[in-house]
Amino acid sequence: MDRLSNTVRPYAWGSTTAIPALLGTAPTGEPQAEMWMGAHPGAPSRIFRRPTTETTATPDGDLTADDAAAAATELAGAELALTDVIAADPVGELGAATVTRFGPRLPFLLKILAAGAPLSLQVHPNLDQARRGYADEEARGVPIDAAHRTYKDANHKPELICALTPFDGLCGFRRPTEAADAMESLGVDSLKPYVDLLRAHPEEAALREVLTAVLGADPAEMAETVAEAAAAAERLGGAHAPYARIAHHFPGDRGVIAAMLLNYVQLQPGEALFLDAGVPHAYLDGLGVEIMANSDNVLRCGLTPKHVDVPELLRIVRFEATEPGVLRPEAAPSGEELYETPADEFALSRYTLAAGGDPAELTAAGPQILLCTAGALRVGDLELAPGESVFVPAGEAVEASGAGTLFRATVGA
Template sequence: MDRLSNTVRPYAWGSTTAIPELLGIAPTGEPQAEMWMGAHPGAPSRLTRPIGTGIGTEQALSDIIDADPERELGPAAVRAFGPRLPFLLKLLAAGAPLSLQVHPDLTQARQGYADEESRGIPVDAPHRTYKDANHKPELVCALTPFEGLCGFRRPAETAALMGALGVDSLKPYVDLLRAHPEEAALREVLTAILSAEPDAMARTVEEAAEAAERLGGAHAPYAQIARHYPGDPGVIAAMLLNHVRLQPGEAMFLGAGVPHAYLDGLGVEVMANSDNVLRCGLTPKHVDVPELLCIVRFEATDPDILRPEASPTGEELYDTPVDEFRLSRYVLPAGGTPVDLTTAAPQILLCTAGGPQTGELTLAPGEAVFVPADESVEVTGTGTLFRATVVI
């Protein structure tokens, strides 16, 4: 197995303290939003493998995998997902709201990518929507109290939330939400919000934010969002979604077509290895409204908070309906028996508390190792360890 050196991404919404506190290092004063663990080409983890009797040189995990996919990932994973690590593991530290966004399913991603390729739109163009041909289901597990938005709330509930603000320009949305069937109401209101004249919408957002600040309670999150994104139509769009609070150890799965945003907190996130994001607001980046409306699933849902399912081996599994990733947790007690994690699939093991030993390596909080397929690995000591692998 290999100890990983990982890149921390300094996105503006990142907390300045959460990741440094976990790592036990001094904050720099700059945002530290995400620490990436995996083989994503944008910031692959790096490792140093001995060569013969020498120390070897540092290499990107992506290069290691490219050189011998079957050795690193295992034949079954290569058959199922191709010669690339199919997931990306992250520490995510939100100090401000992330963009309101949605991800395509696999068919939509393949069709959208092929269409933009055929039209010759550069992959790095600001108005490019599909960066690759893969879907991007996600799972986030809270390490601290964690807030987010996930899926549409019921139209009647949103109508009551918006109506209580007493903002005249919101009344047409309130009327639509009360009068139309669920799918039509959600579609028409989101379309109207994202298509509104910018200056008029900015005034609506300002009035709604002032009212939300005054009312507090269930309205408080939207006042907070507006402080970070004044005048952004995403502030009003966010009111259509369920507000979710996770306690440490609880998780939230985000499937295709489900609008969502993370607002605050530190968590472990795992996702299929894709960059396909369609933004709905809370961002200065491109919002492709027509394509977005094709991808979003206009159905109200109750937030599905996941709690890990314990097994006799000590593994606590966060069960999801995808094969590209499988996330579980081990809380290792003092004096516990060694845990054998050997499997025919690739793994990344991330420590979030204590100092467990993985083979000959001791991990501190925030440290991770890559374990190739079929490599023997036994975990001992005390602490909390997250295990990311695939379903084969």
């Protein structure tokens, strides 16, 4: 078991205060959006691993200067990227079953996500779509770091966000009639064609036609529509207030109108959302624990200056109205509270431990990342404060005790 040293990503939408407050550090004034825990090649966690055997001197008892330096480094241990640790012994770190299912890599990525402004309105492909899209762009020679590249890898990206603070976002299409009512109540003439389409066609056709029209609208005309809609939303408040807030961050962005097609959802601490392939969504504000399949595949449809691949986006989106489906954890007799999802790559659960209570037994057949989000905990022989985490190799026996909240990320059943 190893304590993790994790990278914080400074994306522009990140909160300047939420992650520092969790970690008990002073804000830097810069956005701190995500803290990554895992073995993603873009920012792998690092561990400090001590050697299991001691270096001995040469037979005559003498060491050269280089030998002495190497011996001192070995005895002191070394900081290693978790990607390298896993690559050196995939079966030992991940377990044979995980390697058989997903290959020699950690199949999930755990994050602390701190949204101070809306994230891009986006959707993720399913596994077959990701494989086909990645193969196509590779065959066409699109550079992996090109701004117009859509598929960064051949994997899908189901994800789960669990709120640590009040957290709001957009998740899935709402019924076309509800979207039509919301748009019409703003009293903006240029929204009337969208209102008419939403009311004139069956659900799938209505949602597809309106999103296609919004994404294909003249930019100057759309900017004017967004400005009028934002002013009306600001004036009316109530259920319209989120759209005014979104437009404040993205003035003139077509994603503001696209957002009106989606369900607005507010999570309380401990509640979660699961985002499957094809479901449009955007996080707006709050601090949460996020877990996902280890992928970078995102297709954006607004609230971003980045590339929007409209034809591919329209092929990936599932044009069906859905309820947001707020998840609450299911408690087991062991004290584990599990967030049930259909994902194969990951499972997320939570333990709320009390001082003097029985320790939580956390041994698992697969690899685990354990994250403290509140209180003071002891995991094995390591003390964890909020925001600190450990990596536990497959099958390693481990217990947790103390008073606080511990999230457990592992491979799905």
